[in-house]
Amino acid sequence: MPKVDLSDKTVLIIGGGIAGLSAAYALRKNDKNVKIQIVEPKEYAEVLWASYRSPFVENVAKQSLIVLSKYCAKYKIEHIQAIVTKLDDTSFCQVKLLADGEAKTLTFDLCVIATGAGSYWPGMGRHIPNTTEASTPQARLEAMRVEGNRILNAKSLVIIGGGLIGTELAGDVAAHAKAAGKSNDITLVHSGDRLCPMMSEPASKAVLKMLENLNVKVILNEKAVENADGAVELLNSKKTLNANAVIQTIGFTPNNTFVDSTRFPKALDDLGWIQTDDFFVVPGTDGKIFAYGDCSPTLPNAGFQYMEASSVLGRNLYASLTSKPNNMKPKPDLMVGLINTIGTSQGIMYTSFFWTRRVVPWLKNKTMFFMALNGMIGVKKDFTMAAT
Secondary structure, eight states: OOOOOOTTOEEEEEOOSHHHHHHHHHHHHHOSSSEEEEEOSSSEEEOGGGTTTTTTOHHHHHHTEEEHHHHHHHTTEEEEOEEEEEEOSSSEEEEEETTTOOEEEEEOSEEEEOOOEEESSGGGOOOOOSSTGGGSHHHHHHHHHHHHHHHHTOSEEEEEOOSHHHHHHHHHHHHHHHHTTOOOEEEEEOSSSSSSTTSOHHHHHHHHHHHHHTTEEEEOSOOEEEOTTSOEEETTTOOEEOOSEEEEOSOEEEOOTTBOTTTOTTTBOTTSOBOOOTTSBOTTSTTOEEEOSTTSSSSOSOHHHHHHHHHHHHHHHHHHHTTOGGGOOOOOOOOOOEEEEETTTEEEEEOSSOEESSSHHHHHHHHTTTHHHHHHHOOOGGGBGGGO
């Protein structure tokens, strides 16, 4: 049977992070001719699982920045540097071009929302830029340097939130401050009774012990807020922590305000996260709009999960484009593994079946798993800032 010609079809991907690139790469593997457009205001994609180390190690920062012009040229993807202002139909959306502010309408046959999520800590790089300058990889690299210096030069640092990001960041700050000969006072405040509550209690205790060995002070069962003077107020004990720098790592916020909830009343939950079925299709969109990545709770919040499951998304997009919905597959049942580095030489690998401090945490510390980008979504090292 001859292959269907999809050269007249357009798939629009909103968001050019790891999830968006995963969607584009998987679709391109299914068809060489379908038109793929990525709407992304930045000129780069960022490997966010490296963001807690990038401010302190320039080589990590450079390898974490993927230059979209190089990646898109390789896989015949059109990068539109713009911000989506409204998705109000199943065949078009409104965008504002970043360079000159011009409004434009983009039409599509299928759309994939891959906008990720915002972070309370700007250092993670999850912000949406509003100027051309802020959107360049060079500007992001400089912002990482500035943030790293700000943190390491703070004699007293308070990190609010003891999940994966907060514990990884606290460990890295402690290790790099010590290597730089600085005597930083680092305090990690967490509202729960143990760190990293997604892990088992023994694994959480191991994380706590590693942080304490790095001289990080951990305060549990305490809610904290930063006041106007920059101090941190502990709401339960009514104590105040004076700090030169405060970082909040208490979770993420959805970047989905462009979705018209009147037009798509089933698309968003009460908190603004995009809902999908098991095929990554957003309900109430006639099978024309998919969602993938941190913008949706369908998969765990992990870049490796998006890259690993993207072959299913690519197959489903191709099946929809060729009017063969019966060929679509449900999301894969992947084993969720968490790899939490604490400092630069230790950490925890946790799954629902076991946890360990050996081998895999060491490998992440050494490589940040950048090699997986090539094998899973076709990111060559030459596509990153490390090549400059």
